[in-house]
Amino acid sequence: MSARPIVIDTDPGIDDALAIMLAAASPEVDLRGLVAVAGNVGLPYTSGNAAALADLLRLDIPVGKGASGPLWRRDIDFTPDVHGEDGFAGHSLPVSTRSFEPGVPLLARLIEESADPITIVPIGPLTNIAMLVNEYPETARKVERFVIMGGGAFDVLGNVTPVAEFNIWFDPDAAARVFAFGVPITMVGLNATHQATVARKHLPRLFASGGPVAEIVGHLLAGYHNVGVDMEAAMPQHDSLAVAGVIDPDVFTTVPAFVDVENVGRLTSGMTLVDRACESGEPNCDVAVKVDVERFRDLLDSRLSALDASLRQD
Structure with missing residues (x-):
């Protein structure tokens, strides 16, 4: 079976970095490009981080520089308290000399x-x-599927407001447009990612290797603890769970639902309305609900440790 071609649209970001590494390490997918967007930090940082990761991982792929803020809203707020001013919690990679392509035209070109x-x-x-x-x-419309890390359903809704997850909240108008478009969507929301927790102890093969991937993953996991989390605590790996679901569909189960995004509410902007009964509309999304946590942790550990070994050998 041939590898599935994928493009990652990303705002690196601590957990974005692990997701990109996981994709690079997995033969089930063929990573064709990275496209940066503003989010966790501003676009100069997210694009620079994406290019630096591509260099570290020796990826012969284009890197795009996309939107520097939401479609229309200007009251944007980055999250340096979580990811640091640079997105990598102060862990600097060598500055890349790659040229960036315009992000949205690059997405279109790679699809075509x-x-x-x-x-x-x-x-x-x-x-x-x-x-x-x-x-x-x-x-x-030629896209096979959007596998989105964003939103929340059922028991877990928000992390930036009580009802809104950050990626959707940052640009709810964009999210509403995408969910209404009609291309198949898998939504990997907080209700799933809060199950997918990882600490150093869950990556024993990676941290036994001591190579460049282990070094950066160690720094990035420690970066979360700058916000007062116990160093031994397992933290949700939001973005790598979405990538893991493309690599191994058995990592989580999904249910069909109608999903829409609240983009006008005074208190609920960015909320994902997940209607499992589909009384509000026809199913337009497969919503991740149950994570096989041990399978996910083993996938991360095995793939990242193999990637670490390959980079040390070159």
Whole structure:
């Protein structure tokens, strides 16, 4: 079976970095490109971090520089208290000398050039994806699926407000557009990612290797603890769970639902309405609900340790 072609749309970001590494280490997927978007930190940092990761991982792929803020809203708020001013909690990678392509045209080009349908994995705000839908609608309809890290359902709704997850909250107008577009969607929300917790003790093979991937993952996991979390605590790995679901669909189970995004509410902007009974509309999304946590942790540990070994050998 041939590898599934994917593009990751990203705002690196601590957990974004682990997700990109996981994709690079997994033969089930063919990572065709990275496209940066503003979110966890501003676009100069997210694009620079994406390029630096591509260099570290020796990826011969293009890196795009997309939207610097939401579609229309200007009251944006980055999260340096979680990811640090630079997105990597102060852990600096060598500055990349790569040239950036314009992000949305790059998405369109990669979709059109692929012989097989592309899966796009947006693990940041959905601004680039909404722009793709608006500016290249026929091309966007060729996408096999959007596997989105964002939103929340049922028992866990928000992390930036009581009802809104950060990626959706940052640009709810973009998210509403994407969910309404009609391309198949898998939503990996907080209700799933809060099950997918990882600490150093869950990655024994990786940290026994002591190579460049182990070094950066150790720094990035420690970065979460700058916000007062116990160093031994297991933290949700939001973005890598979305990538893991593309690599191994058995990592989580999904249920069909109608999903819409609240983008006008005074108190509920960014909330994902998840209607499992589909009384509000036809099913438009597969919503991740149950995570096989041990399978997920083993996937991360085995793939990242193998990636570490390959980089040390070169």
